[in-house]
Amino acid sequence: MLKSGKDHLEGLRDGRVVYIGGERVADVTKHPAFAEAARVVAGMFDAKRAPENRDLFSYEENGERYAMWYLRARSQDDLRRRTRCHKAIADLTYGMMGRSPDHVSGFVTGMSTNPAAFDTEKYKFGANLLKYYEYCKAHDIFSTYAVLPPQAARNPEFYVKKNLPVPTLQVVREEDDGVVISGMKMLATSAVFCDEIWIGNLLPLAPDQVKQAITCAVKVNAPGLTLWSRQPLSMASNNRFDSPLGWCFDETDSMVMCDNVKVPWERVFVMDDAIKARAIYIETPAHCYGNHQSNVRYWSKMQLVLGLCSKVAQATGANEVPAVREVLGRMASLEALIAGLVHGQIEAAEDWPKGHKTFNRRMMYAALNWCTESYSEIIDQLRELCGGGVFQMPASVSVMNDAGIRKEFEMYWQTPQLPALERMKLMKVAWDMVGSEFAGRQQQYEKFYAGASFIVRNHSFREADWKYFDGIVEKLMASYGVPDAAAKMKAAE
Numbered sequence: 220m221l222k223s224g225k226d227h228l229e230g231l232r233d234g235r236v237v238y239i240g241g242e243r244v245a246d247v248t249k250h251p252a253f254a255e256a257a258r259v260v261a262g263m264f265d266a267k268r269a270p271e272n273r274d275l276f277s278y279e280e281n282g283e284r285y286a287m288w289y290l291r292a293r294s295q296d297d298l299r300r301r302t303r304c305h306k307a308i309a310d311l312t313y314g315m316m317g318r319s320p321d322h323v324s325g326f327v328t329g330m331s332t333n334p335a336a337f338d339t340e341k342y343k344f345g346a347n348l349l350k351y352y353e354y355c356k357a358h359d360i361f362s363t364y365a366v367l368p369p370q371a372a373r374n375p376e377f378y379v380k381k382n383l384p385v386p387t388l389q390v391v392r393e394e395d396d397g398v399v400i401s402g403m404k405m406l407a408t409s410a411v412f413c414d415e416i417w418i419g420n421l422l423p424l425a426p427d428q429v430k431q432a433i434t435c436a437v438k439v440n441a442p443g444l445t446l447w448s449r450q451p452l453s454m455a456s457n458n459r460f461d462s463p464l465g466w467c468f469d470e471t472d473s474m475v476m477c478d479n480v481k482v483p484w485e486r487v488f489v490m491d492d493a494i495k496a497r498a499i500y501i502e503t504p505a506h507c508y509g510n511h512q513s514n515v516r517y518w519s520k521m522q523l524v525l526g527l528c529s530k531v532a533q534a535t536g537a538n539e540v541p542a543v544r545e546v547l548g549r550m551a552s553l554e555a556l557i558a559g560l561v562h563g564q565i566e567a568a569e570d571w572p573k574g575h576k577t578f579n580r581r582m583m584y585a586a587l588n589w590c591t592e593s594y595s596e597i598i599d600q601l602r603e604l605c606g607g608g609v610f611q612m613p614a615s616v617s618v619m620n621d622a623g624i625r626k627e628f629e630m631y632w633q634t635p636q637l638p639a640l641e642r643m644k645l646m647k648v649a650w651d652m653v654g655s656e657f658a659g660r661q662q663q664y665e666k667f668y669a670g671a672s673f674i675v676r677n678h679s680f681r682e683a684d685w686k687y688f689d690g691i692v693e694k695l696m697a698s699y700g701v702p703d704a705a706a707k708m709k710a711a712e
């Protein structure tokens with residue numbers, strides 16, 4: 220089934236508990252903090268159902284159509300179809316929404332190609348995972364995940380000494396029909412717009428953290444679950460002109476609080492196994508499918524940044540200066556670089572797991588690392604091109620409402636390149652990309668969405684075939700020996 224945007228929004232009115240500070244949000248689809256972004260999310264579901272997008276966003280299986288992000292790739296062409304779909308979804312938000320419906324669904328789909336990774340001697344949860352995949356696929360479920368312990372939970376002794384519960388999420392009880400979980404998990408981007416939250420552990424746990432090793436899926440409106448939103452960024456202004464990106468593309472981030480939330484056994488995927496809790500992302504293509512989407516989404520954003528660099532340089536006339544052209548050339552090469560990293564993952568696809576194809580893992584991690592490392596520098600180039608132009612604009616587009624002010628604005632703010640209003644419009648987009656609070660959150664996101672940089676680089680370390688690289692050095696060194704001093708002396712005589 221392919222859900223419509225209207226159906227998805229209807230599903231969000233399910234009694235979920237969302238707080239903005241001390242305010243309980245009555246309806247996330249109507250609250251001014253979330254309404255515009257909710258409409259954008261609904262638009263993704265509608266785009267998928269549009270007849271002209273049929274083969275871009277969905278595929279057919281046994282006579283039914285399903286979202287493309289649930290496609291299990293068996294060929295390079297399947298991988299290409301996934302990539303094309305990720306790109307089209309990302310383009311809808313210019314890459315501003317990272318946890319779109321094709322992100323966590325990619326994890327679940329990747330896992331479903333190797334369900335055996337979920338089976339242990341004690342628990343056979345592979346069957347649960349497969350059922351969950353089929354459920355998500357059949358109901359066009361939008362999931363996010365919260366797979367990190369809160370920073371507050373790093374010193375458990377502090378809480379134990381005070382006789383307080385350690386805040387990180389864990390199993391507090393097992394019952395015949397499921398487990399009961401309590402505690403916090405971070406940081407569920409998009410959760411307010413989702414149907415479900417995947418709870419898990421992407422960072423290694425200590426072997427004794429067995430009760431925290433729970434991996435499960437919960438509905439956003441599960442009794443006892445609350446979402447604590449960070450400050451929404453969509454209300455920085457009262458119109459899209461003044462806040463063109465933040466106005467409608469704030470995907471939100473929330474802490475997930477669970478107070479005795481019941482999880483039925485069929486939604487439990489890892490239990491009491493600190494090693495398995497992390498291994499499921501690596502022993503299946505989950506991490507690779509999910510983060511390939513992130514690479515593609517970044518590419519969309521890079522294209523907007525490149526366009527902004529060009530337009531801003533044209534607006535100031537600096538595009539004629541050779542040094543500025545060089546900057547633009549460099550930015551263009553970076554856009555092509557991420558495009559190449561995305562396509563390379565398909566060309567060098569891996570035959571893994573059995574019967575399936577997966578994006579090349581090392582190239583995916585290389586792209587992830589490059590994206591994480593480069594974002595600040597890329598944004599800084601745009602910032603430099605903007606100069607002080609972003610602050611020469613009036614506070615808001617309301618200047619157009621007063622005939623006298625408007626006349627002055629249109630006369631004095633125009634340049635040979637642009638009329639005043641067009642120039643202001645461009646500078647507002649540029650500022651939302653480099654300097655507004657929305658821009659600041661984007662920067663934090665690009666640095667941390669896949670974990671801190673040392674975590675990202677560790678993935679590359681793990682996947683590299685060190686034996687092969689060491690072997691190259693050894694082969695070279697074996698190709699020559701210690702010079703024969705006596706022979707040399709003889710030759711010299």
Ligand SMILES: Cc1cc2nc3c(=O)[nH]c(=O)nc-3n(C[C@H](O)[C@H](O)[C@H](O)COP(=O)(O)OP(=O)(O)OC[C@H]3O[C@@H](n4cnc5c(N)ncnc54)[C@H](O)[C@@H]3O)c2cc1C
Nearest residue numbers: 364365366367405406407408663664667668670671672673
């Ligand atoms: C905007 C945003 C959206 C996010 N969305 C999601 C989401 O949807 N789902 C989800 O589960 N998580 C999400 N995250 C959480 C994200 O995964 C974590 O923020 C990330 O893993 C870093 O963890 P941390 O915030 O606890 O930082 P820390 O681990 O505390 O790191 C803080 C700093 O200390 C450094 N540091 C810490 N320990 C070490 C060490 N041992 N060696 C070297 N340096 C170290 C780090 O490099 C970093 O610079 C999101 C985060 C952000 C910022």
